[in-house]
Amino acid sequence: MSQVTATLEPSLIRTLSGIVGERAVITDPERLLVYESDGLTQYRYPPSAVVLPASVGELQRVIRTLHEADRPFVARGAGTGLSGGALAVDGAVVVTTTRMNRILEVDVENRRARAEPGAINAHLTTAAAPFGLYYAPDPSSQSACTLGGNVAENSGGPHCLKYGVTTRYVTGLTVVLPDGELLRLGGMGQETPGLDLVGLFVGSEGCFGVVAEIEVQLLPRPEGVRTLLALFDSLEEAATAVSRIIETGLLPAALEIMDQATIQAVEDSVFAAGIPRDAAAALVVEFDGIEVTLDAEMAAAREICQDSGAREVRTAAQAEEREALWKGRKKAFGAMGRIAPDLMVQDATVPRSRLPQVLARIGEIGRRYDLLVANVFHAGDGNLHPNLLFDRNDPDELRRVEEASREIMEVCIEAGGTITGEHGVGLDKRKYLPLVLSHSVLEAMGQVKAAFDPDGRCNPGKVLPDEYLISTKDPR
Amino acid sequence: MSGGPSRLPEGALASALSQQTERLSHCVHCGFCLPACPTYTRLGDEADSPRGRLHLMGAVVEGRLDPASEAFQLHMDRCLGCRACESVCPSGVEYGFLLERAREVAVSARQPSLVQRLLLGLIQRPALFLPWMWMSRLLRWSRIPALLGRGEAGAGRPGPLRLGAAMLAASAPPSLRVASFTGTRVQDREGEASGEPRGEVALLTGCVQDQLFRRVNQASRRVLAANGWTVVEVAGQGCCGALHAHGGRLSQAREMARRNLAAFQSAKPRYIVNNAAGCGAMMREYHELLGEDARELSHRVVDISSLLAGEGRRPRVGDPLAMTVTYDAPCHLLHAQAVSGVGEALLASIPELELRPLQRAEECCGGAGIYGITHPELGGEIGMDKARAVIASGADVLATGNPGCMMQIGAHLRLLGSEIQVVHPIELLDESYRSAGLYES
Numbered sequence: 001m002s003q004v005t006a007t008l009e010p011s012l013i014r015t016l017s018g019i020v021g022e023r024a025v026i027t028d029p030e031r032l033l034v035y036e037s038d039g040l041t042q043y044r045y046p047p048s049a050v051v052l053p054a055s056v057g058e059l060q061r062v063i064r065t066l067h068e069a070d071r072p073f074v075a076r077g078a079g080t081g082l083s084g085g086a087l088a089v090d091g092a093v094v095v096t097t098t099r100m101n102r103i104l105e106v107d108v109e110n111r112r113a114r115a116e117p118g119a120i121n122a123h124l125t126t127a128a129a130p131f132g133l134y135y136a137p138d139p140s141s142q143s144a145c146t147l148g149g150n151v152a153e154n155s156g157g158p159h160c161l162k163y164g165v166t167t168r169y170v171t172g173l174t175v176v177l178p179d180g181e182l183l184r185l186g187g188m189g190q191e192t193p194g195l196d197l198v199g200l201f202v203g204s205e206g207c208f209g210v211v212a213e214i215e216v217q218l219l220p221r222p223e224g225v226r227t228l229l230a231l232f233d234s235l236e237e238a239a240t241a242v243s244r245i246i247e248t249g250l251l252p253a254a255l256e257i258m259d260q261a262t263i264q265a266v267e268d269s270v271f272a273a274g275i276p277r278d279a280a281a282a283l284v285v286e287f288d289g290i291e292v293t294l295d296a297e298m299a300a301a302r303e304i305c306q307d308s309g310a311r312e313v314r315t316a317a318q319a320e321e322r323e324a325l326w327k328g329r330k331k332a333f334g335a336m337g338r339i340a341p342d343l344m345v346q347d348a349t350v351p352r353s354r355l356p357q358v359l360a361r362i363g364e365i366g367r368r369y370d371l372l373v374a375n376v377f378h379a380g381d382g383n384l385h386p387n388l389l390f391d392r393n394d395p396d397e398l399r400r401v402e403e404a405s406r407e408i409m410e411v412c413i414e415a416g417g418t419i420t421g422e423h424g425v426g427l428d429k430r431k432y433l434p435l436v437l438s439h440s441v442l443e444a445m446g447q448v449k450a451a452f453d454p455d456g457r458c459n460p461g462k463v464l465p466d467e468y469l470i471s472t473k474d475p476r
Numbered sequence: 477m478s479g480g481p482s483r484l485p486e487g488a489l490a491s492a493l494s495q496q497t498e499r500l501s502h503c504v505h506c507g508f509c510l511p512a513c514p515t516y517t518r519l520g521d522e523a524d525s526p527r528g529r530l531h532l533m534g535a536v537v538e539g540r541l542d543p544a545s546e547a548f549q550l551h552m553d554r555c556l557g558c559r560a561c562e563s564v565c566p567s568g569v570e571y572g573f574l575l576e577r578a579r580e581v582a583v584s585a586r587q588p589s590l591v592q593r594l595l596l597g598l599i600q601r602p603a604l605f606l607p608w609m610w611m612s613r614l615l616r617w618s619r620i621p622a623l624l625g626r627g628e629a630g631a632g633r634p635g636p637l638r639l640g641a642a643m644l645a646a647s648a649p650p651s652l653r654v655a656s657f658t659g660t661r662v663q664d665r666e667g668e669a670s671g672e673p674r675g676e677v678a679l680l681t682g683c684v685q686d687q688l689f690r691r692v693n694q695a696s697r698r699v700l701a702a703n704g705w706t707v708v709e710v711a712g713q714g715c716c717g718a719l720h721a722h723g724g725r726l727s728q729a730r731e732m733a734r735r736n737l738a739a740f741q742s743a744k745p746r747y748i749v750n751n752a753a754g755c756g757a758m759m760r761e762y763h764e765l766l767g768e769d770a771r772e773l774s775h776r777v778v779d780i781s782s783l784l785a786g787e788g789r790r791p792r793v794g795d796p797l798a799m800t801v802t803y804d805a806p807c808h809l810l811h812a813q814a815v816s817g818v819g820e821a822l823l824a825s826i827p828e829l830e831l832r833p834l835q836r837a838e839e840c841c842g843g844a845g846i847y848g849i850t851h852p853e854l855g856g857e858i859g860m861d862k863a864r865a866v867i868a869s870g871a872d873v874l875a876t877g878n879p880g881c882m883m884q885i886g887a888h889l890r891l892l893g894s895e896i897q898v899v900h901p902i903e904l905l906d907e908s909y910r911s912a913g914l915y916e917s
């Protein structure tokens with residue numbers, strides 16, 4: 001794994017320019033600097049080139065050309081990934097989908113939609129809204145991230161507690177394999193005959209090929225929505241409320257927690273939602289569905305919050321209030337730039353019943369390493385996002401961040417959790433994978449990867465540790 | 477370091493930017509700004525996105541990138557400066573401020589294009605600017621630009637001559653046809669704004685505004701007076717310096733800002749009213765150029781729509797104007813001044829005026845100061861998209877509160893063969909007052 005940028009041969013540049021146009025091939029190393037990182041800024045891997053195809057046909061010909069030239073490549077959407085998944089390890093060529101950003105069809109009768117991979121998640125819901133439909137997976141980054149990136153990462157979001165993550169909604173994919181072959185997988189039917197390759201592709205972190213077109217299922221807008229905001233004087237109390245809500249059998253659409261540092265960052269931003277700054281934790285509980293059940297569910301949740309020690313429980317009466325709350329919640333990660341220049345976001349999942357203890361231990365780790373930790377997370381899924389805030393120019397702080405991260409990870413694994421909830425393994429979590437997966441599982445993954453990408457050219461250096469990557473070609 | 481005159485020797489490359497590490501560090505690379513950026517959404521290259529440009533600025537500061545490099549020059553230059561990225565940034569990155577410093581670094585490393593130097597040079601020198609404007613008005617009066625600048629839907633990209641002609645023609649007074657004047661005169665409702673005296677205000681008359689859009693200044697004076705404001709004339713004021721600041725000529729901009737500071741400080745009006753959003757944004761940020769001395773003045777600068785219709789205020793009511801209007805918020809009001817809804821509120825106060833929604837009204841029109849002229853290709857594409865959205869709104873009139881936007885949108889409407897008239901919102905209110913006889917005395 002190296003950071004060198006091997007420059008492209010002039011003949012290869014000419015061929016690629018012939019396919020996508022001169023302006024859509026970028027090879028000037030200085031112009032390529034902006035592609036060295038994604039949403040995670042710890043790593044810098046500048047690519048050898050960026051190619052921007054504008055159609056499936058162009059995409060396919062680009063990948064075939066790279067195959068013939070024996071060049072590694074990596075797909076990139078909006079670059080909001082938080083595990084370094086879209087970075088160009090080994091001087092890979094970045095194939096960006098931003099020019100393939102159209103919503104192709106909203107099929108109202110069948111509640112389906114087709115889109116290009118660079119289409120932005122939120123734009124799909126905007127396109128479906130006039131028909132009373134929406135696209136359920138709602139990563140907090142949905143106003144910017146692409147559907148192709150969502151498919152690759154099998155992204156979740158606040159409302160995936162009730163509705164499930166991306167894989168539940170993807171019904172068909174057109175993919176370009178690393179050798180340039182175009183495959184249509186699934187489509188229209190609920191069940192596809194044969195082996196479920198669509199399911200296999202979703203969550204493959206860009207390691208099997210490039211998604212060229214996506215067909216998803218849309219849902220009708222629920223009849224009613226109710227949102228509650230409970231404020232607590234301790235983070236553990238809020239977590240306790242979450243466990244109890246789940247225990248009683250209620251099924252909220254979303255259960256999200258923000259701690260005090262996060263609340264303050266959000267309230268300082270253009271997305272201020274009116275959450276009191278002195279609250280130690282804010283819990284957002286949302287129910288949706290048919291009107292008649294909602295009030296009873298809300299009453300039950302309110303009581304549980306109060307019993308768990310909430311100092312105040314508010315209801316967002318108007319749609320605007322609810323919207324403001326969600327905007328604040330979803331932009332929280334971005335707002336943290338107000339507190340510190342750099343942040344490292346963790347993405348561990350623990351059993352919900354263990355949330356209070358795990359949060360207490362994370363707090364303790366932060367204090368021990370003298371680091372500010374801001375928590376904002378999908379509590380209902382037990383999906384934690386502790387954000388470690390630091391300044392990369394302070395080497396000692398950087399070291400403490402590294403050590404604290406590892407300890408947090410260990411605490412989560414010890415509690416029966418795992419190392420990623422939704423951001424993927426990418427580059428960042430690769431070293432931790434053997435902590436949670438057995439040798440034989442990793443071997444099996446290596447074999448599946450080799451079936452799609454025998455030359456090991458597709459998204460090199462990601463997910464699987466080197467020793468599990470089987471390449472039919474020369475060993476690395 | 478928070479603004480203030482740079483004390484580093486002239487020519488110390490990257491100095492202006494290197495003092496900004498703090499400001500740059502606020503960007504966490506979340507990418508929320510990407511879809512808001514008109515250059516990124518059209519070109520797809522992250523180097524043409526706000527996050528990418530900030531990354532390049534960072535690379536210059538870190539010493540990894542030469543400010544004379546093609547990468548830095550190209551991508552800094554290609555930014556519209558529309559500041560839509562600021563409105564969506566959760567981390568509060570002060571992009572506009574950083575861009576001006578980055579451009580200062582860029583232009584001191586390499587000379588900008590001839591067109592840009594020429595335009596900025598002209599605006600700065602009254603001895604050249606005034607005759608140029610005088611000739612422009614003469615040409616406009618000749619109706620040649622109107623003929624030359626008219627196109628039809630589906631026509632290709634115009635050459636510089638046709639574009640220039642269309643822009644000049646677009647600055648001409650509109651011919652407003654009020655569809656069906658109902659004749660009912662609306663009395664001032666109780667508690668609403670009336671002509672009661674409120675205090676003294678001054679109007680920034682501007683450079684292009686004063687030369688090509690003097691009618692907007694005159695309408696502004698009348699409307700302000702009708703709403704009870706005494707408009708004092710401030711001698712010694714001049715161009716606000718925005719175009720120079722956006723182009724990275726911070727020392728020239730500072731000079732212009734200083735002159736205005738002195739002029740307005742001695743007049744001491746309660747508010748300094750702007751009817752050009754770009755100038756308003758600039759003046760509200762004078763303290764960033766001139767330091768704390770200018771802060772008090774900056775805080776007294778207000779856009780005319782804001783003064784009349786902001787924060788729940790309602791302007792005095794005139795006669796009905798039965799027409800369909802769509803409103804495009806100037807970026808330097810919506811994004812740079814973070815003022816929203818006031819243009820719409822002002823128009824909504826005119827009886828019988830029907831306000832039509834405009835798709836993607838929050839997006840730049842591609843005029844962006846002199847961008848429409850210096851980048852005819854990309855600026856033209858953005859301008860065409862805006863003109864098509866205006867046509868799709870079905871309105872007969874487009875209102876927007878900035879001379880550059882009026883000319884850019886007006887030009888592209890003409891080039892598409894559309895008859896839609898382009899006005900400043902204050903011109904409509906003025907028309908409604910005139911018709912109501914508010915000016916008769």
Ligand SMILES: Cc1cc2nc3c(=O)[nH]c(=O)nc-3n(C[C@H](O)[C@H](O)[C@H](O)COP(=O)(O)OP(=O)(O)OC[C@H]3O[C@@H](n4cnc5c(N)ncnc54)[C@H](O)[C@@H]3O)c2cc1C
Binds near residue numbers: 076077149153330423
């Ligand atoms: C503020 C913020 C909040 C976030 N919140 C959430 C959240 O709530 N839930 C969540 O799950 N994630 C979240 N994320 C992470 C991230 O937004 C998601 O992983 C998203 O799906 C990435 O999409 P992207 O277009 O940015 O992909 P990129 O970052 O460009 O790429 C991500 C991966 O997908 C691959 N890829 C991209 N396009 C294709 C394609 N067409 N074919 C094959 N592979 C492809 C890349 O190779 C890479 O491995 C958040 C990120 C940020 C910055």
Ligand code: SF4
Binds near residue numbers: 507508526561568
């Ligand atoms: S939204 Fe703000 S913090 Fe996020 S990438 Fe853009 S400029 Fe940086």
Ligand code: SF4
Binds near residue numbers: 526
């Ligand atoms: S100012 Fe406008 S064009 Fe420039 S980066 Fe921001 S959004 Fe893009």
